[in-house]
Amino acid sequence: MGFALGLTGHDRQWAEDVVQETLIKAWRNADKLDRRPAMLRAWLFTVARRTVIDGWRSRSARPQELAEIESDAIVLPDESDKTVAAMIIYAALQGLSPEQREAVQRTYLEDRTVNEVAATLGVPPGTVKSRIHHAVRALRKALR
Known part of the structure; x- marks a missing residue:
């Protein structure tokens, strides 16, 4: 052997x-x-x-033989969960006021600081923080 x-x-x-x-x-x-x-x-x-x-x-x-794959064994990634989650989050974001939605978008989605967002919007940083705080509370409530 x-x-x-x-x-x-x-x-x-x-x-x-x-x-x-x-x-x-x-x-x-x-x-x-x-x-x-x-x-x-x-x-x-x-x-x-x-x-x-x-x-x-x-x-x-001769070429190497390959085992036949059953069509039921082929697994394709299912992106439907991601799609549904995106739809739910989009709907929840639509429930926010335009000011809250803009604050969330610029801080979380565009990865900017509160001070940068405040300067862009022309409002005090405390106002941006308040909008984000209330927006997060509303999103939590909507996503339950």
Whole structure:
């Protein structure tokens, strides 16, 4: 088995097949084999090596077979949950006042600071914080 593993690049399944094929050939030719241990060992190693060579040749001569995939086994990512979540969030955002929606959009979606949003809108930072606070409370309530 160790010899076959070395020949097959440590492919255990293929090595087991090689050993099995070698032993079957030894069984079929038992009456013709030289029973001296050194000769029997050399014969077994030769048969194993030739079996691996035949395997390499047959693999390179024809393309690798692929298992047929059942159509039920094919799984496509389902984006419907994301779509539904986006629709729910969009509807919840529509329930906010325009000022609250704009404050949430600029701070959370555009990743701006409260001071940047306040300067853009021309209102004090406290007003932006208040709009965001009330908007988050309204969104939590709407999303329950």
